[in-house]
Ligand SMILES: Nc1ncnc2c1ncn2[C@@H]1O[C@H](COP(=O)(O)OP(=O)(O)OP(=O)(O)O)[C@@H](O)[C@H]1O
């Protein structure tokens with residue numbers, strides 16, 4: 001009988017697991033939040049991932065449960081484990097991807113390099129942090145942020161008043177995370193695959209370019225990273241994967257500081273936007289690797305199959321019509337570009353697809369990927 005993987009969440013990450021699952025003969029099932037989502041091709045159930053009974057019913061006939069996002073509540077995860085379901089990554093490591101304050105505290109215990117940080121509950125504590133850090137800092141909501149939502153650069157203690165007020169309303173209480181504003185020269189991401197048996201594979205460290213808090217492009221490998229930088233990034237990734245007992249794909253977002261240190265920004269325990277290039281640029285894509293890792297199968301080779309890969313996100317999409325209507329023109333102009341779409345309706349700023357181009361010359365590949373992606377926006 002085919003190995004069965006259940007993915008909670010019907011977004012594009014679940015969608016992009018479908019093709020490798022078909023190739024490997026894996027029976028992939030998806031619990032989608034609603035009809036018509038990106039992964040609806042494989043959606044065998046539609047329901048609320050915050051409801052334990054819904055998730056338990058979905059998990060009943062799969063070999064392992066994994067995720068498209070980090071938002072499944074701990075009580076639901078605990079119910080799965082109590083019912084004997086294999087959950088990968090497990091509830092314990094997932095806590096550190098769900099809550100940035102827990103993550104900071106745990107990374108500190110592991111001795112990982114990271115920005116100065118503090119947990120704060122009111123404006124006076126924020127003021128104290130600002131005073132100690134040159135008057136500017138980054139305030140973050142510990143839970144539920146994505147694509148830069150829940151991240152705010154502040155230079156006055158009153159600028160987070162609305163978030164402190166929301167904390168006071170929240171019965172669970174809690175705190176905000178404040179971090180030093182890192183003076184970085186660029187952002188990097190390190191991906192590690194790890195299976196329950198402990199086997200690990202490291203992808204090359206990549207450069208991620210963000211615009212308005214959203215990933216716009218990824219260059220793989222990160223230019224000028226060979227040698228020390230790549231080694232340090234890999235060591236950090238492996239230390240976190242082992243230290244937190246992550247299974248499946250782990251992405252570690254990093255800052256490279258102007259004085260060439262690496263600091264950990266945040267973690268994702270699932271396939272990640274920084275690894276979409278692997279679909280066309282690596283021997284084993286992150287989506288195939290995630291399936292292999294959560295099933296405890298031998299991992300695939302993460303090496304690039306060409307010197308350079310570039311991924312350009314399609315953000316928003318055309319303001320009129322559908323992505324599909326732009327296909328023919330993009331394909332005709334850029335036969336070397338691989339266009340991946342998510343079946344999502346265009347909306348300003350929304351990730352609706354991406355373009356991968358691989359090649360021997362970074363500038364040429366980047367030119368082609370950007371040009372092809374531009375056909376899908378206006
Ligand atoms: N301490 C910091 N110093 C400087 N810039 C920061 C800092 N923290 C975050 N940023 C900037 O804000 C972006 C978003 O922050 P972060 O990754 O924490 O948020 P997110 O919304 O959870 O992320 P994602 O978009 O990956 O879901 C970062 O990629 C970086 O550009």
Ligand SMILES: [Mg+2]
Nearest residue numbers: 148253265266
């Ligand atoms: Mg981030």
